[in-house]
Amino acid sequence: MIENTIVKLNGVDIFQQKHLVLSNVNLHIDKGDFIWLIGQTGSGKSSLLKILYGDLYISSGSGYAVGYALGKLADKDIPFLRRKLGIVFQDFQLLTDRSVEQNLQFVMRATGWTDKKQIADRILDVLEKVGLRSKLKKMPHELSGGEQQRVVIARALLNNPEIILADEPTGNLDPDTSEEIVLLLKQISLSGTAVVVATHDYHIIRTFPSRIIKCENGRVLEDVNIG
Numbered sequence: 001m002i003e004n005t006i007v008k009l010n011g012v013d014i015f016q017q018k019h020l021v022l023s024n025v026n027l028h029i030d031k032g033d034f035i036w037l038i039g040q041t042g043s044g045k046s047s048l049l050k051i052l053y054g055d056l057y058i059s060s061g062s063g064y065a066v067g068y069a070l071g072k073l074a075d076k077d078i079p080f081l082r083r084k085l086g087i088v089f090q091d092f093q094l095l096t097d098r099s100v101e102q103n104l105q106f107v108m109r110a111t112g113w114t115d116k117k118q119i120a121d122r123i124l125d126v127l128e129k130v131g132l133r134s135k136l137k138k139m140p141h142e143l144s145g146g147e148q149q150r151v152v153i154a155r156a157l158l159n160n161p162e163i164i165l166a167d168e169p170t171g172n173l174d175p176d177t178s179e180e181i182v183l184l185l186k187q188i189s190l191s192g193t194a195v196v197v198a199t200h201d202y203h204i205i206r207t208f209p210s211r212i213i214k215c216e217n218g219r220v221l222e223d224v225n226i227g
């Protein structure tokens with residue numbers, strides 16, 4: 001496997017239950033790539049992301065992501081696979097009864113961190129990256145939607161992932177805040193972490209032009225131009 005390759009799908013068919021959602025998917029993602037993922041509701045964007053984070057299994061073709069052969073994933077591999085991926089969804093999924101710091105600590109403990117100093121340092125490090133160092137002790141409801149989404153991105157960065165998968169990360173945000181979040185994700189990609197963003201927002205794609213892939217009629221199309 002070439003050193004820069006983060007994801008490689010070859011001839012993969014993607015099913016939800018018995019329904020073939022996407023067929024013969026070929027996809028190559030390198031270190032530091034920033035990719036827009038578009039397509040109508042129900043076209044298969046989330047299903048494609050699910051294949052990458054081991055929530056759907058590959059039954060035909062071959063797939064590789066962050067060091068794992070997706071066709072051979074055992075249940076015990078999945079937590080380790082997910083540590084190398086950062087997942088960011090539209091609804092922020094922060095624990096509402098815990099502070100920013102406690103939300104991040106919770107994930108770190110769950111993913112095997114034990115040293116208190118290392119945990120504290122890493123939390124400050126990721127909050128610095130998303131510009132929220134001063135919000136350490138705040139509760140989620142004390143933050144704006146954009147700030148909450150930044151905490152979710154900070155959480156996704158904790159284990160230094162090779163790729164961030166973001167499913168409609170700006171779906172609940174106003175246009176200016178959406179741009180700030182995408183700018184942050186762009187910066188993250190420039191530092192070497194690949195980023196895939198599923199979105200319906202063509203305006204933001206035009207603001208931040210990059211490679212576009214599209215789910216359409218059961219296929220994944222490459223190098224799409226949205227005009």
Ligand SMILES: Nc1ncnc2c1ncn2[C@@H]1O[C@H](COP(=O)(O)OP(=O)(O)OP(=O)(O)O)[C@@H](O)[C@H]1O
Nearest residue numbers: 016017019021039040041042043044045046047048
């Ligand atoms: N858990 C499931 N069980 C069965 N079918 C499903 C399941 N989840 C999704 N599907 C079906 O798979 C197809 C693709 O859905 P998917 O969620 O991947 O689309 P999407 O492009 O992400 O849509 P959206 O833009 O609305 O998020 C749809 O036909 C959907 O109904």
